[in-house]
Amino acid sequence: MPLSPSDRALGDxxxxxxxITLPQLDEAVGLAEQWNVxxxxxxxxxxxxxxxLYYETYAQNFDLPFVDMISEPPDSRLLLVSDAEVxxxxxxxxxxxxxxxxxxxxxxxxPVTVLFARSLWGVDIEFVVVSKFDIVVAIQTAFADAxxxxxxxxxxxxxxxxxxxxxxxxxxxxxxxxxxxxxxxGLALAPLDTLIGLNVAISIYYLGNFVFKGVLVSVGxxxxxxxxxxxxxxxxxxxxxxxxxxxxxxxxxREAAMLPRLAESLRNLDYPLGKLDIKIVLEAGDLETIAxxxxxGLEGVFEIIIVPASEPQTKPKACNFALRFxxxxxxxxxxxxxxxxxxxxxxxxxxxxxxxxxxACLQCRLSYYNVNENWLTRMFTLDYALWFDQVxxxxxxxxxxxxxxxxxxHFRIDVLRELHAWDPFNVTEDADLGIRIGQKGYRVGVVDxxxxxxxxxxxxxxxxxxxxxxxxxxxxxxxHTRRPVHFLRxxxxxxxxxxxxxxxxxxxxxxxxxxxxxxxxxxxxxxxxSFDPIFPEPLLFLCLFNLLAGNGAFTxxxxxxxxxxxxxxxxxxxxxxxxxxxxxxxxxxxxLWQLIRDPHFWEKTEHGISRHAAAQxxxxxxxx
Numbered sequence: 001m002p003l004s005p006s007d008r009a010l011g012d013x014x015x016x017x018x019x020i021t022l023p024q025l026d027e028a029v030g031l032a033e034q035w036n037v038x039x040x041x042x043x044x045x046x047x048x049x050x051x052x053l054y055y056e057t058y059a060q061n062f063d064l065p066f067v068d069m070i071s072e073p074p075d076s077r078l079l080l081v082s083d084a085e086v087x088x089x090x091x092x093x094x095x096x097x098x099x100x101x102x103x104x105x106x107x108x109x110x111p112v113t114v115l116f117a118r119s120l121w122g123v124d125i126e127f128v129v130v131s132k133f134d135i136v137v138a139i140q141t142a143f144a145d146a147x148x149x150x151x152x153x154x155x156x157x158x159x160x161x162x163x164x165x166x167x168x169x170x171x172x173x174x175x176x177x178x179x180x181x182x183x184x185x186g187l188a189l190a191p192l193d194t195l196i197g198l199n200v201a202i203s204i205y206y207l208g209n210f211v212f213k214g215v216l217v218s219v220g221x222x223x224x225x226x227x228x229x230x231x232x233x234x235x236x237x238x239x240x241x242x243x244x245x246x247x248x249x250x251x252x253x254r255e256a257a258m259l260p261r262l263a264e265s266l267r268n269l270d271y272p273l274g275k276l277d278i279k280i281v282l283e284a285g286d287l288e289t290i291a292x293x294x295x296x297g298l299e300g301v302f303e304i305i306i307v308p309a310s311e312p313q314t315k316p317k318a319c320n321f322a323l324r325f326x327x328x329x330x331x332x333x334x335x336x337x338x339x340x341x342x343x344x345x346x347x348x349x350x351x352x353x354x355x356x357x358x359x360a361c362l363q364c365r366l367s368y369y370n371v372n373e374n375w376l377t378r379m380f381t382l383d384y385a386l387w388f389d390q391v392x393x394x395x396x397x398x399x400x401x402x403x404x405x406x407x408x409x410h411f412r413i414d415v416l417r418e419l420h421a422w423d424p425f426n427v428t429e430d431a432d433l434g435i436r437i438g439q440k441g442y443r444v445g446v447v448d449x450x451x452x453x454x455x456x457x458x459x460x461x462x463x464x465x466x467x468x469x470x471x472x473x474x475x476x477x478x479x480h481t482r483r484p485v486h487f488l489r490x491x492x493x494x495x496x497x498x499x500x501x502x503x504x505x506x507x508x509x510x511x512x513x514x515x516x517x518x519x520x521x522x523x524x525x526x527x528x529x530s531f532d533p534i535f536p537e538p539l540l541f542l543c544l545f546n547l548l549a550g551n552g553a554f555t556x557x558x559x560x561x562x563x564x565x566x567x568x569x570x571x572x573x574x575x576x577x578x579x580x581x582x583x584x585x586x587x588x589x590x591x592l593w594q595l596i597r598d599p600h601f602w603e604k605t606e607h608g609i610s611r612h613a614a615a616q617x618x619x620x621x622x623x624x
Contacts, residue, residue, distance in 0.1 A: 073138060161483060220389075366451055405430060466583070
């Protein structure tokens with residue numbers, strides 16, 4: 001698309017003032033025309049120009065005053081918190097009164113902004129030009145408390161039944177009390193029958209869980225490779241000028257060392273940099289990472305969002321706060337250590353355009369780049385390979401709600417805002433949001449693109465991370481079973497069954513496995529005949545089937561998981577799966593204790609500690 005006359009005049013002015021060179025202007029003009037963006041977007045996607053100098057020249061080009069809003073902040077009496085999102089997305093806001101007229105500060109002067117401003121503030125207005133970064137800072141400063149409160153409480157206030165702010169509702173506590181009372185009464189009055197009944201129920205549940213996951217893997221494994229190839233071809237064929245603006249949220253906490261590698265990974269995306277709206281989301285108290293971000297000299301597509309201190313201090317709260325500043329049509333979450341495949345955003349756009357209109361989110365696959373660091377990283381990789389390469393595609397094909405992974409979730413921003421975004425009180429906000437999307441009549445799809453992460457390589461850190469995940473699954477289970485009839489009606493019988501086995505099964509397996517292992521060891525070592533009455537012959541066969549066939553089936557599925565990626569060297573480690581299950585059970589009981597003691601506490605996973613990460617960070621930090 002050819003440049004507008006005002007952009008051409010701006011380019012000449014920048015060259016005339018020797019702010020950029022003529023070759024740089026030619027390159028920027030080529031990018032702007034190729035990407036179908038303004039000249040300024042192309043220029044700010046390169047590190048050629050001080051943003052302040054650019055905006056000063058931009059103001060001169062429109063014959064408007066330039067204002068430094070850091071030293072001359074807007075009049076707070078003119079600002080409305082209800083319009084904060086409008087200010088951030090349109091990069092336009094009221095600044096001050098002068099000579100009886102309202103001065104409007106904008107980073108995007110032009111006819112469209114004039115029409116928009118007049119529709120909102122009337123015709124008695126004038127304009128001043130400001131940096132977009134100043135507008136972002138001004139909004140954060142003016143509305144820090146209000147936006148922080150919205151980030152924490154919006155879901156709880158507008159859709160309280162979907163919020164984990166309340167851990168146990170009164171009906172749930174009554175139901176739990178009645179259930180436990182019934183078991184205790186049964187043990188007192190008919191102990192043998194009660195124990196047999198519990199054993200039968202748990203054994204059938206285990207069997208159902210095995211069968212269900214086997215079906216998911218079977219169905220997910222039949223995902224059409226032809227469709228994935230079609231998406232890949234369509235993604236490559238997308239013209240840059242037709243691609244939408246894509247917001248990238250990167251929440252970080254105490255990860256200053258990860259910033260250079262992160263920026264490099266985002267630059268390597270096969271997507272017009274001028275159409276990326278990247279938000280580095282930092283906590284107000286994390287002074288080291290804030291300083292590192294401000295001194296790194298990032299391109300103008302990067303913006304720093306400072307999240308005010310408040311409780312709970314969680315990743316979903318930070319993302320909710322940053323969502324107010326998002327200007328894209330789609331939004332993705334990446335973690336600090338993530339390395340998405342370069343064509344991922346293109347594949348997501350192509351998939352969205354082929355998907356049903358009710359598609360709210362697309363989940364990309366996750367895997368690890370430090371696979372071979374030690375036994376734990378290998379097992380973690382096998383776990384993820386089964387989950388993202390087999391199970392989630394199975395859930396998608398069967399039309400069941402999909403619990404999202406913690407990163408590489410690509411959302412339609414309009415739907416995300418409609419659903420009040422993430423629950424800051426749920427420590428697996430991603431899985432919870434995936435289930436909520438299904439309850440609200442939307443769907444989640446899966447994209448054949450991988451984001452590589454750093455696997456936890458130390459057992460203590462792994463248990464901390466997995467404890468948070470399982471605690472979050474417990475929260476999600478509690479939230480979405482508050483209204484079981486409503487949940488069944490909204491997701492359907494198959495979706496309800498999938499939720500019970502997928503979320504409930506993950507929690508119960510971790511908690512119940514050690515009990516059955518203990519019973520089995522006692523029975524095997526002591527040949528305790530006292531166990532025989534609670535294991536009638538049919539039940540004994542069912543339990544042995546679960547133990548041998550069920551666990552054997554899981555081992556077999558784990559063996560199949562890495563084949564798709566050609567990681568055949570990982571197959572022998574599937575025979576050590578029992579040790580991994582032991583760690584999961586330790587994490588499950590730790591998560592249960594935290595659910596009772598400190599349900600909303602977010603245990604931070606430390607990144608950049610693997611040998612692979614350490615080797616990769618140094619070259620980037622020293623790059624120029």
